[in-house]
Amino acid sequence: MLKYIEETGKYVEIAGFRNIMICDAKELLRAVRKEKQQPVWIQFFDAELVATWQHLHFAVLNALLVFKNERNISKSVVMETMLYASAQRQIRRAIDLMGVKCDSANVAVVIIGESLDSVKKALSAVSEAIGAEPDGTVLDLSRKKARRIREAFGINEKELKAVMEKNNVEQALVKLVIERMALLSSRH
Secondary structure, three states, X not given: OEEEEOOOOEEEEEEEEOOOOOOOHHHHHHHHHHHOOOOEEEEEEEHHHOOHHHHHHHHHHHHHXXXXXXXXXOOOHHHHHHHHHHOOOOHHHHHHHXXXXXXXXXXXXXXXXXXXHHHHHHXXXXXXXXXXXXXXXXXXXXXXXXXHHHHHHOXXXXXXXXXXXXXXXHHHHHHHHHHHHHHHHHOO
């Protein structure tokens, strides 16, 4: 899912990878950095806690805007994205919740760059380093994944029913996760 965020002039790629093993995300980033030529920011997430591509898109948008307005908590756009995606103010908690772990088989990646070409090249480098082609379906919601997300973000049945329209549980869950991220923004 490639998007251009007009307010910040950045391109954002949100992709997923299925059935891979990354025990050391830092090592993977080092391998990718050797391949990429142009400046891009890359962050990996445990895809099992990602409530669709919209979840990560909103996290990136918030991160870029707080950096633009000099209201960031962290020192990097990708760490700020991690904070928003996890709806946490503390970096360690954010990484513990949304970061890639040794048992993370499905991984999401966010790539942020100045140009379309640099983002595409970075995705290609990530794909090569992982040894797999992107699979966006890991960002989709399943019942099991929705349960894990509800637990991780503290979303109860009452809240879910309050925002549900036309029995669309998936969209209600995405709205509530985004609402949690918006609350983080309001506490800056």
